[in-house]
Amino acid sequence: MGLKTLEKITAALESRPAELEQLRKQGKKIVGWLAYNIPEEIIYALGLIPIRIGQGGDGRLVEVGARHISTKNCVFVRQVLGQFAEKTDPYIKQLDLVAIDATCIQLYRLEELINFYFDYNTVVLGVPRNFATKEGHEYFRKEVEFFTKKLELFAGVSLEQSRLEEAIKIYDGIREAIKTLYRYQSLDNSLLSWRQVASVINAGYNLDRERYLELLQELIQEVEANLSEESGTREVEARIFLSGSLIPPGDTKLIDIIEQLGGRIVGDDLWSGLNFFLNLNIKEPTPYGVADAYIDRVPHGSLPYLDLKSDGRLANLKHQIKEFKADGVVYHTLRYCDAFTFKAGETKDVLGNIPFLEIHTEYSGSDFEAIRTRVEAFIEMIKSKKEIAELV
Amino acid sequence: MSISGNYFAGVDVGSLAAKSVILKDGEIFATGLVPSGVNSVESGLSALNLALETAGLKKEDLIYIVGTGYGRVSAPYANKAVTEITCHAKGTNYLHPTVRTIIDMGGQDCKAIRIDPDGSVVDFAMNDKCAAGTGRFLEVMAGVFKVKLEDLGSIALSATDTVPMSSTCTVFAESETISLVARGERPENILNGIHHSIANRIAGLFSRVGIESDVFFSGGVAKNSGMKTAIEQALKVNIVKPEIDPQLIGALGAAVIARNFARKEGLWA
Numbered sequence: 001m002g003l004k005t006l007e008k009i010t011a012a013l014e015s016r017p018a019e020l021e022q023l024r025k026q027g028k029k030i031v032g033w034l035a036y037n038i039p040e041e042i043i044y045a046l047g048l049i050p051i052r053i054g055q056g057g058d059g060r061l062v063e064v065g066a067r068h069i070s071t072k073n074c075v076f077v078r079q080v081l082g083q084f085a086e087k088t089d090p091y092i093k094q095l096d097l098v099a100i101d102a103t104c105i106q107l108y109r110l111e112e113l114i115n116f117y118f119d120y121n122t123v124v125l126g127v128p129r130n131f132a133t134k135e136g137h138e139y140f141r142k143e144v145e146f147f148t149k150k151l152e153l154f155a156g157v158s159l160e161q162s163r164l165e166e167a168i169k170i171y172d173g174i175r176e177a178i179k180t181l182y183r184y185q186s187l188d189n190s191l192l193s194w195r196q197v198a199s200v201i202n203a204g205y206n207l208d209r210e211r212y213l214e215l216l217q218e219l220i221q222e223v224e225a226n227l228s229e230e231s232g233t234r235e236v237e238a239r240i241f242l243s244g245s246l247i248p249p250g251d252t253k254l255i256d257i258i259e260q261l262g263g264r265i266v267g268d269d270l271w272s273g274l275n276f277f278l279n280l281n282i283k284e285p286t287p288y289g290v291a292d293a294y295i296d297r298v299p300h301g302s303l304p305y306l307d308l309k310s311d312g313r314l315a316n317l318k319h320q321i322k323e324f325k326a327d328g329v330v331y332h333t334l335r336y337c338d339a340f341t342f343k344a345g346e347t348k349d350v351l352g353n354i355p356f357l358e359i360h361t362e363y364s365g366s367d368f369e370a371i372r373t374r375v376e377a378f379i380e381m382i383k384s385k386k387e388i389a390e391l392v
Numbered sequence: 393m394s395i396s397g398n399y400f401a402g403v404d405v406g407s408l409a410a411k412s413v414i415l416k417d418g419e420i421f422a423t424g425l426v427p428s429g430v431n432s433v434e435s436g437l438s439a440l441n442l443a444l445e446t447a448g449l450k451k452e453d454l455i456y457i458v459g460t461g462y463g464r465v466s467a468p469y470a471n472k473a474v475t476e477i478t479c480h481a482k483g484t485n486y487l488h489p490t491v492r493t494i495i496d497m498g499g500q501d502c503k504a505i506r507i508d509p510d511g512s513v514v515d516f517a518m519n520d521k522c523a524a525g526t527g528r529f530l531e532v533m534a535g536v537f538k539v540k541l542e543d544l545g546s547i548a549l550s551a552t553d554t555v556p557m558s559s560t561c562t563v564f565a566e567s568e569t570i571s572l573v574a575r576g577e578r579p580e581n582i583l584n585g586i587h588h589s590i591a592n593r594i595a596g597l598f599s600r601v602g603i604e605s606d607v608f609f610s611g612g613v614a615k616n617s618g619m620k621t622a623i624e625q626a627l628k629v630n631i632v633k634p635e636i637d638p639q640l641i642g643a644l645g646a647a648v649i650a651r652n653f654a655r656k657e658g659l660w661a
Contacts, residue, residue: 345600358600373462373501376475377475377476377513377516380513381478381512381513384478
């Protein structure tokens with residue numbers, strides 16, 4: 001049985017580009033944003049329409065993007081650049097402003113290129129490398145303040161505290177709902193899968209946030225109403241946790257392979273996945289309050305380890321693996337995504353005994369069989385461990 | 393004629409060779425090894441038929457067949473498919489129970505595998521998607537020097553020097569080799585350098601999974617004495633002498649797993 005709310009979300013997504021066209025005709029402006037630390041609440045509170053941009057998984061667009069940057073740059077960045085070069089994406093062609101944060105240096109460069117080659121109005125948000133210090137916090141506060149001023153000029157309105165409070169309330173609701181959906185997808189008696197939750201997250205970045213929150217709450221109710229009474233009846237399964245580089249909409253290669261081979265994804269700490277919604281507590285409805293909350297949450301992998309033992313990303317990774325009862329970690333690294341590629345070995349060593357598989361890939365099909373063999377052997381290894389007395 | 397005993401087969405279709413092993417109860421009964429063709433189904437069947445012919449058996453006499461290698465995804469003759477990583481682990485454990493680390497070098501990839509005392513995989517790593525450090529790489533090098541593939545190792549062992557080879561990409565290594573020959577370097581010294589450059593690359597794979605004694609070398613390239621020596625030097629280990637052709641280990645493991653599956657499914661007690 002399918003979940004009806006998922007169909008509603010799909011329908012809402014299909015009609016969204018036309019809806020945006022109408023809203024633009026009425027004078028609304030669209031802000032395309034990318035990465036991890038753009039405070040969407042501020043965009044929303046200013047009456048602007050935030051849309052997270054960027055797709056993956058299309059080798060042809062990567063080649064189009066590579067006409068403007070080196071083939072040694074991150075494959076995701078190349079594809080996004082390809083999307084801007086072609087301008088056929090229904091969202092990208094409607095953007096009035098592009099906002100990118102400098103968490104990942106390659107994405108920061110993307111902002112410059114979009115502005116230089118494709119004449120988009122852009123704004124960049126600086127992010128401190130040393131985010132744990134007082135100076136780091138101060139720098140980010142000033143950056144968010146500056147970012148807000150730029151957006152105020154662009155929107156032609158000033159940021160009102162009451163509007164920001166409303167926005168924070170909506171976004172807090174979305175964050176809580178996503179965390180709830182993650183819990184449900186990891187249960188044995190739920191109709192919801194990780195893949196569906198990932199699609200719901202991606203859809204949400206394009207939809208009206210208030211409407212999206214309503215849909216999420218409806219989905220939760222539907223999932224709760226359909227929880228099966230039987231649980232734990234599945235065969236021995238390999239519960240896979242995804243970590244590493246982002247997996248944006250459109251990039252389904254690794255997910256397809258894991259699922260085709262009988263693996264079950266039960267959680268992730270991807271910045272394109274669950275991490276984005278974790279530990280973000282805005283205590284004060286001001287740009288400074290927003291800045292503090294963003295910089296204090298689970299750090300993005302592009303930021304350095306400040307202290308390996310207390311690193312928030314690693315602590316969160318360990319916690320989530322336990323929380324979702326994962327049997328193994330598939331650590332996904334994208335070609336030339338330096339941040340996560342550099343950290344692969346360390347992450348494996350820090351995690352210790354849990355089975356760990358690094359998959360290094362890009363947006364082409366040439367490595368499909370090679371990845372398939374690695375993932376299949378990994379799943380065999382996990383299953384063999386779980387049913388040690390039996391076969392294989 | 394009635395057939396006594398219980399027979400299980402493993403078929404390993406690799407990029408360069410297809411191999412099969414038939415187990416009679418718990419013993420190796422027959423083997424088959426043929427070059428792989430374009431059609432992986434036919435290659436697997438050829439190897440299986442060769443082993444059946446040697447054993448004097450028909451396919452129907454086999455209780456269970458497991459396919460492995462890259463051809464496992466298209467093996468209609470097999471009851472089940474299992475990856476070559478798991479099969480090399482099981483095959484090695486069957487022959488050499490004290491082995492904990494396996495280097496498998498096949499036609500198109502290279503694997504570092506660590507196993508537990510039961511022959512279950514504990515960790516593994518594979519080479520990147522290019523052909524560096526594989527049988528195909530050595531085949532190209534044999535072509536450059538116009539020598540037989542099977543002579544490559546002994547030629548490398550006769551070297552008086554090691555000419556460093558900086559490229560591990562097959563295409564670039566070929567052009568680098570031609571430049572070295574033009575510069576007047578001796579072929580055996582260049583080949584020695586090639587073997588050592590591959591061995592050093594393999595050492596990198598082991599930095600990810602670790603090494604624990606005993607160490608075994610499986611796959612077609614394991615028959616290359618020069619590669620065995622270079623790996624022993626790079627990893628600072630002694631490699632266990634194989635009891636059978638090391639190229640058959642994957643198929644042997646598949647046959648061992650076939651026997652286990654047959655037992656689990658109640659086809660054999």
